[in-house]
Amino acid sequence: MSQNYEQLRTGVFDILKTLAPEIDPTRIIGDKPLRTQIDLDSMDWLNVLAAIHDKLGVNIPETDYGKVVTLDGILAYLADKARPANAG
Numbered sequence: 001m002s003q004n005y006e007q008l009r010t011g012v013f014d015i016l017k018t019l020a021p022e023i024d025p026t027r028i029i030g031d032k033p034l035r036t037q038i039d040l041d042s043m044d045w046l047n048v049l050a051a052i053h054d055k056l057g058v059n060i061p062e063t064d065y066g067k068v069v070t071l072d073g074i075l076a077y078l079a080d081k082a083r084p085a086n087a088g
Contacts (some may be wrong), residue, residue: 012052012078013025015052016034020044030070033070047069
């Protein structure tokens, strides 16, 4: 795993822990929906997405919400959006 991926993962968990401090990152299954794993309601989930924008600088438009349901999906989305435009 790249250093950037690990930084993104740490950033996402920091955000999740603000809303669900009891989560254990080692127990999160990457391809299972996060909301059900950490029991977040729809408002909490919107707060997670807003915090990703605020803290990581990546806006996730509503049309892309289906791509960020799982931890794997969030990390892939962020890695793709965080790449410089000329990194092809």
